[in-house]
Amino acid sequence: xxxxxxxxxxxxxxxxxxxxxxxxxxxxMVNEKIDMKVPEVAILSYQELYQKVMADDDEVYGVISKIxxxxxxxxxxxxxxxxxxxxxxxILKGTQVSWDVKLSAVSELSxxxxxxxxxxxxxxxxxxxxxxxxxxxxxxxxALISSAYLAFDQYDEQVMVIRNEFTYAEKKLxxxxxxxxxKGVLDSxxxxxxx
Amino acid sequence: MRxxxxxxxxxxxxxxLITVGLGSCIxxxxxxERSGIGGLSHIMLPDSRPFEKRSTVNAAKFANLALPKMVDxxxxxxxxxxxxxxxVGGANMFNFDNNTQNVGxxxxxxxxxxxxxxxxxxxxxxxxxxxxxxxxxxxxxxQVMVRIVHQETVYL
Numbered sequence: 087x088x089x090x091x092x093x094x095x096x097x098x099x100x101x102x103x104x105x106x107x108x109x110x111x112x113x114x115m116v117n118e119k120i121d122m123k124v125p126e127v128a129i130l131s132y133q134e135l136y137q138k139v140m141a142d143d144d145e146v147y148g149v150i151s152k153i154x155x156x157x158x159x160x161x162x163x164x165x166x167x168x169x170x171x172x173x174x175x176x177i178l179k180g181t182q183v184s185w186d187v188k189l190s191a192v193s194e195l196s197x198x199x200x201x202x203x204x205x206x207x208x209x210x211x212x213x214x215x216x217x218x219x220x221x222x223x224x225x226x227x228x229a230l231i232s233s234a235y236l237a238f239d240q241y242d243e244q245v246m247v248i249r250n251e252f253t254y255a256e257k258k259l260x261x262x263x264x265x266x267x268x269k270g271v272l273d274s275x276x277x278x279x280x281x
Numbered sequence: 282m283r284x285x286x287x288x289x290x291x292x293x294x295x296x297x298l299i300t301v302g303l304g305s306c307i308x309x310x311x312x313x314e315r316s317g318i319g320g321l322s323h324i325m326l327p328d329s330r331p332f333e334k335r336s337t338v339n340a341a342k343f344a345n346l347a348l349p350k351m352v353d354x355x356x357x358x359x360x361x362x363x364x365x366x367x368x369v370g371g372a373n374m375f376n377f378d379n380n381t382q383n384v385g386x387x388x389x390x391x392x393x394x395x396x397x398x399x400x401x402x403x404x405x406x407x408x409x410x411x412x413x414x415x416x417x418x419x420x421x422x423x424q425v426m427v428r429i430v431h432q433e434t435v436y437l
Binding site: 132133142143145150152160221223224225226227228229230232233234236237241243 | 285286287301302303304305306325326332339342372374375376377383384385411412413414415430431
């Protein structure tokens with residue numbers, strides 16, 4: 087896997103637009119300002135991923151939506167228990183609800199994020215991209231992420247990690263959005279960008 | 282002793298061998314009771330053959346290469362080995378209706394087939410399903426502890 091700096095920058099800009107669109111959608115939904123950090127686009131080994139982003143044995147919630155359309159792949163939204171509470175509070179404005187209701191709120195939020203992200207990228211590339219209904223899983227981060235890459239034929243020990251992180255009132259939300267393209271899709275994306 | 286993805290390690294009692302977050306990957310413990318020597322492998326894929334054209338192939342990543350290589354190394358440390366195996370992993374984490382068979386199921390088949398060729402019996406297994414698993418092998422007793430999020434711990 088070899089990409090030039092220019093290509094990685096182009097990809098980052100595209101993810102920036104997708105992530106920005108997603109942040110705006112959440113802001114509208116919760117009526118609060120949600121920001122997005124500059125997206126991370128980097129080729130990392132699994133070891134580096136587990137050191138830099140999240141440990142492989144961290145127990146997290148993963149909401150995964152399959153991408154349907156011109157390009158195949160998945161969007162994986164990873165949230166910690168703490169972020170489930172933060173996000174549910176934002177959506178439900180402090181209404182006392184059960185954990186299951188919180189999870190379904192986060193799952194719905196993830197669906198909106200995934201679709202607004204794909205919508206923005208799709209417009210940019212002039213293709214239609216939507217996501218299937220999300221599945222939510224409570225599992226080890228390592229099991230979720232490695233299986234997601236493998237499910238889309240990304241068989242290398244190094245993966246292109248494409249990640250958006252969101253903040254609220256300058257506080258970090260422990261929520262990361264991973265774009266997991268099927269093998270070959272990255273090359274097509276870069277080609278579509280004309281770089 | 283911790284084993285990362287696409288790696289294996291060999292050690293001896295009283296050490297533990299641990300590999301975490303097995304999804305569709307498979308953890309294979311191969312051990313010899315008399316010497317107290319055990320090896321744990323964490324493979325990602327069933328078969329190296331589609332990747333043969335690449336300049337470098339990491340044997341530890343593939344069921345068909347990792348297990349024979351680990352067993353060869355173990356044989357050099359043990360005079361008359363009697364190997365047994367325990368396997369964990371091979372989940373289908375996400376229910377995507379892909380046409381091709383899922384990686385987890387293919388990994389299970391490949392590990393079982395490779396162990397059969399090596400004539401190593403599988404004493405216990407906890408494979409398939411749709412959950413991630415963490416595997417801790419105690420080389421003193423050769424008991425394997427399997428942790429699954431929000432479920433009871435399984436002992437093999």
